[in-house]
Amino acid sequence: MIYFDHAATTAVLPAAADAAYRVMTRDFGNPSSLHALGKQAAKEVEEHRAAVAKALGCQPGELFFTSCGTEGDNWAVQLAVHLGRHRGKHIITTAVEHAAVLEPCKALEQQGYEVAYLTPDHTGRIPIEAVEAALQEDTVLVSMMLVNNETGAIQPVAEVSQVLKGRRSSALLHTDAVQGFLKVPFTPKSLGADLVTLSAHKIGGMKGSGALYIRSGLRAEPLIRGGGQEKGLRSGTEATPQIAAFAAAAELGYKHRDENIAYLQDLKAYALETLQAKVPGLAVVAEGDAPHICAVSLPGRPSQVVVRYLSDKGFCLSAGSACHRGKASHVYGAMNLSKPVRDGMLRLSFAPSNTRDEVDALAEAMLSATRDLVAAGR
Numbered sequence: 001m002i003y004f005d006h007a008a009t010t011a012v013l014p015a016a017a018d019a020a021y022r023v024m025t026r027d028f029g030n031p032s033s034l035h036a037l038g039k040q041a042a043k044e045v046e047e048h049r050a051a052v053a054k055a056l057g058c059q060p061g062e063l064f065f066t067s068c069g070t071e072g073d074n075w076a077v078q079l080a081v082h083l084g085r086h087r088g089k090h091i092i093t094t095a096v097e098h099a100a101v102l103e104p105c106k107a108l109e110q111q112g113y114e115v116a117y118l119t120p121d122h123t124g125r126i127p128i129e130a131v132e133a134a135l136q137e138d139t140v141l142v143s144m145m146l147v148n149n150e151t152g153a154i155q156p157v158a159e160v161s162q163v164l165k166g167r168r169s170s171a172l173l174h175t176d177a178v179q180g181f182l183k184v185p186f187t188p189k190s191l192g193a194d195l196v197t198l199s200a201h202k203i204g205g206m207k208g209s210g211a212l213y214i215r216s217g218l219r220a221e222p223l224i225r226g227g228g229q230e231k232g233l234r235s236g237t238e239a240t241p242q243i244a245a246f247a248a249a250a251e252l253g254y255k256h257r258d259e260n261i262a263y264l265q266d267l268k269a270y271a272l273e274t275l276q277a278k279v280p281g282l283a284v285v286a287e288g289d290a291p292h293i294c295a296v297s298l299p300g301r302p303s304q305v306v307v308r309y310l311s312d313k314g315f316c317l318s319a320g321s322a323c324h325r326g327k328a329s330h331v332y333g334a335m336n337l338s339k340p341v342r343d344g345m346l347r348l349s350f351a352p353s354n355t356r357d358e359v360d361a362l363a364e365a366m367l368s369a370t371r372d373l374v375a376a377g378r
């Protein structure tokens, strides 16, 4: 299989798998236990927290391990509205967020909150003017992702923080950086973000693992109450194998970040050029500001059919976010694309393990897809 779906998930890096295996089979203690194995596990969790914090550019004490990016997003939204409960019931987010932000916002609408869903331009980017126009005195949260998972667009999160400062707003700024972590250089401080969500399985860690950055000084509310782990904010025995894998992947990704970014930028540019040259009718819809994601379309050819055809030929790519499970993408829907272009959308997402030869093979397969599917009348 040739895999171009790294925004959906990545293979676990060998170093991350080794770290998890060691923790599962040898250093498997419960960090809350008082004996030597427990103490060793507790020490390692803190070392792993420090490693992920270093890769993110924050203090270890500002990073809380979660079970996934979805949990981090839900927690961030809940935390911001709880802290802002005496100030207002207005939220700003975007129409192109992941469901992990959109669904909690929709639930809050049922509780009387007003939510502004800002729409992107045709490239998938949110204009900063839209944030300026939507900001109200009673806005308690602006939640804007750093990198969109279906277009690769980088959103103007740092500019939003400037707008909030300029208007003396006390709204908290959350960014879902699940797709941006180690793909785009940033720190929570450089963005001016109060809350930042990460997920391990997008960077070579394991599924079921993530983290939420909570700026020091924010009086966070517990997400899960119980045994008091994660400074009492997120109880539950720490998922030590997943945390060990997350740290190993983050350490490696941070060490090689700049060279990986350069490689991915070059590979994506090659892919876009090759696909446009070899596949008649292919349209580049979003080049993607982030180095690893772009979106193209075979207008009028249903993407589900093309994805299945390519899968049969040994290629994995997707018709948008894996989370849609076959439903039309709300991201492409928000971009004001013509129906044929929207119907034919395909997302490509790369990792440093991908090669130009794989791109060449994909171009050949897409060319045969256009021929075979025309012949089959689809």
Ligand code: PLP
Binding pocket: 007, 008, 067, 068, 069, 070, 071, 073, 098, 100, 145, 147, 148, 149, 176, 178, 179, 199, 200, 201, 208, 209, 210, 323
């Ligand atoms: N946010 C974005 C932008 C994502 O792409 C994803 C996963 O696809 C998530 C959140 C959810 O992360 P997880 O799969 O760890 O719950």
